[in-house]
Amino acid sequence: MMGGKCYKNLWIHVILITVSLLSLFPFIWLLSTSLKGTGENIFAYPPTIIPKDFTFANYIGVWHKVDLMRYFINSMIVAGGTVLLNLILSSLAGYPLARMEFKGKKIAFFAILATIMVPFQAIMLPVYLITLKLHLVDSVNDTLGFIGLIMPFAVSAFGIFLMRQAFLAIPKEMEEAAIIDGCNVFQVFCKVLLPMVKPSLAVLAIFTFIGSWGEFLWPSIVLTKEAMYTLPVGVNNLQGMFSSNWRFIAAGSIISTIPIIIFFLAMQKYFISGENEGAIKG
Amino acid sequence: MFKYYGKTAPYLFLLPAGIVLLIFFFIPFFQTIFLSFQNYSTNIYHSNFSGLQNYIEIIHNPIFYKVMWNTLLYLILAVPVLVIFPLFLAVLINQKIKGITLYKILIYLPVIVSIVVAAIAFKWLYAEQGILNYILNVFHIKSIGWLTDPKYAIYSVILVTIWKGIGYYMMIYLAALMSVPKELYEACDIDGAGFFRKHLTVTIPHIMPTIALVTTISSISAMKIFAEIYVMTKGGPLNSTKTIVYYIYEKAFENLDLGYASAMAVILLVIVMVFSLVNILCFERNKYQL
Numbered sequence: 285m286m287g288g289k290c291y292k293n294l295w296i297h298v299i300l301i302t303v304s305l306l307s308l309f310p311f312i313w314l315l316s317t318s319l320k321g322t323g324e325n326i327f328a329y330p331p332t333i334i335p336k337d338f339t340f341a342n343y344i345g346v347w348h349k350v351d352l353m354r355y356f357i358n359s360m361i362v363a364g365g366t367v368l369l370n371l372i373l374s375s376l377a378g379y380p381l382a383r384m385e386f387k388g389k390k391i392a393f394f395a396i397l398a399t400i401m402v403p404f405q406a407i408m409l410p411v412y413l414i415t416l417k418l419h420l421v422d423s424v425n426d427t428l429g430f431i432g433l434i435m436p437f438a439v440s441a442f443g444i445f446l447m448r449q450a451f452l453a454i455p456k457e458m459e460e461a462a463i464i465d466g467c468n469v470f471q472v473f474c475k476v477l478l479p480m481v482k483p484s485l486a487v488l489a490i491f492t493f494i495g496s497w498g499e500f501l502w503p504s505i506v507l508t509k510e511a512m513y514t515l516p517v518g519v520n521n522l523q524g525m526f527s528s529n530w531r532f533i534a535a536g537s538i539i540s541t542i543p544i545i546i547f548f549l550a551m552q553k554y555f556i557s558g559e560n561e562g563a564i565k566g
Numbered sequence: 567m568f569k570y571y572g573k574t575a576p577y578l579f580l581l582p583a584g585i586v587l588l589i590f591f592f593i594p595f596f597q598t599i600f601l602s603f604q605n606y607s608t609n610i611y612h613s614n615f616s617g618l619q620n621y622i623e624i625i626h627n628p629i630f631y632k633v634m635w636n637t638l639l640y641l642i643l644a645v646p647v648l649v650i651f652p653l654f655l656a657v658l659i660n661q662k663i664k665g666i667t668l669y670k671i672l673i674y675l676p677v678i679v680s681i682v683v684a685a686i687a688f689k690w691l692y693a694e695q696g697i698l699n700y701i702l703n704v705f706h707i708k709s710i711g712w713l714t715d716p717k718y719a720i721y722s723v724i725l726v727t728i729w730k731g732i733g734y735y736m737m738i739y740l741a742a743l744m745s746v747p748k749e750l751y752e753a754c755d756i757d758g759a760g761f762f763r764k765h766l767t768v769t770i771p772h773i774m775p776t777i778a779l780v781t782t783i784s785s786i787s788a789m790k791i792f793a794e795i796y797v798m799t800k801g802g803p804l805n806s807t808k809t810i811v812y813y814i815y816e817k818a819f820e821n822l823d824l825g826y827a828s829a830m831a832v833i834l835l836v837i838v839m840v841f842s843l844v845n846i847l848c849f850e851r852n853k854y855q856l
């Protein structure tokens with residue numbers, strides 16, 4: 285019996301270790317290349333995982349030639365702004381849908397639901413034309429450029445429905461007590477209800493952040509200035525800058541990945557606890 | 567409950583989100599449809615109503631069929647793998663064995679990392695003298711142009727999408743597996759059912775709705791593929807990796823043929839809406855409390 289169980293767990297471990305290694309391998313190979321000096325042929329047969337001519341020179345080189353810090357700050361501004369607006373707009377809109385009766389509620393509900401069915405990719409051209417018309421582009425100035433990067437993703441049906449669910453779960457007595465104490469509806473919302481939906485706000489913040497951080501299509505459409513590049517756009521641009529210098533491309537890619545890996549490890553319970561599934565989707 | 571809010575309050579709460587959705591969703595939505603009936607091909611500053619001309623051009627364009635074929639390949643290759651393999655992994659991971667958290671983190675890692683970095687990492691694996699060709703050579707197989715040979719490029723790109731999606735769908739399955747009653751497994755153990763019997767008779771029937779959900783959402787994302795293509799192949803060689811979204815992007819932002827691009831976008835819209843509608847009506851009713 286004991287032996288049977290060990291054997292059973294062994295094959296599970298073998299499969300899971302194999303899959304884990306396959307998940308990791310493209311990064312390991314990139315990391316290995318980024319640490320190889322010019323004294324080592326990166327196309328050597330057989331390939332070596334552990335660099336023989338170990339060096340950090342590629343990292344220093346790419347750091348000096350490319351303003352990765354600037355890309356990082358740009359990504360932070362865009363992701364931060366997107367998260368903030370999503371939290372505010374989604375909770376504002378989720379509240380009346382959960383708690384109030386008003387004319388046109390059904391219409392509002394289904395209009396928001398309809399947005400889930402339409403992919404951004406299908407409407408991106410008019411979104412771009414409108415963004416141009418509103419002068420929300422980096423060729424006007426940086427601030428407007430950031431606003432243009434953020435606004436199309438400032439609210440999502442996913443966020444609104446998430447917040448609506450959260451408000452539905454709060455007992456009505458909470459509001460009634462606050463009203464009797466003399467609060468108006470906005471005070472009830474800010475002082476009583478918002479603190480109670482913090483867990484949902486956290487989920488919304490984290491998944492919006494990840495989505496915004498990885499966004500590539502929209503910034504590559506609207507951005508014109510290199511100084512405005514977000515990390516994904518900047519990293520893709522490394523390919524053009526260093527054409528076949530894979531040591532630099534690899535080093536730049538690895539650097540760009542560090543912040544999101546730290547974020548992921550710090551917030552891992554939100555991703556792998558299995559409670560918030562279906563939340564993230566690009 | 568007594569009504570404690572004024573008549574205008576609900577509208578005020580909805581207003582900010584409403585304005586954003588109006589400007590960046592509803593107007594563009596109708597504009598896409600409108601533009602698809604306009605002819606821009608001669609002058610991008612001037613257009614005129616052209617009826618179905620863009621659509622007729624599309625269905626007479628061989629590239630359109632290539633693009634649809636590539637999308638179909640995505641659906642018949644990536645979707646089944648993304649439906650079945652993550653389920654298998656989730657079942658393995660959903661037990662009390664050592665190192666579960668580490669496995670979950672490692673398998674989820676590709677989901678978190680930017681698709682651009684993932685695509686660059688794979689481009690490097692796929693290099694002409696890269697490590698994958700080395701492995702082929704070890705087995706006495708000639709090197710192939712993973713991304714440069716029109717015969718193979720689409721499969722190489724699909725592999726990246728699969729690799730990046732496995733962890734995501736595995737977590738969806740894990741959440742669903744938590745709801746399968748443990749007694750059913752115990753009953754199976756008493757009956758002496760093996761691993762596969764047990765999961766075929768208990769797990770799969772129980773999480774059928776989740777399997778269907780994963781099918782629809784992985785299909786929808788397969789139709790929205792863009793970044794992998796942009797970073798690795800730009801749709802080439804010979805349009806062999808061109809997807810619907812890449813095609814729209816190219817027509818709209820490189821060829822500036824706004825009408826044609828919009829008609830293509832409407833085609834994407836219709837296909838995705840059908841899948842989404844099935845999704846919402848059949849599998850996500852609870853989420854939206856319809």
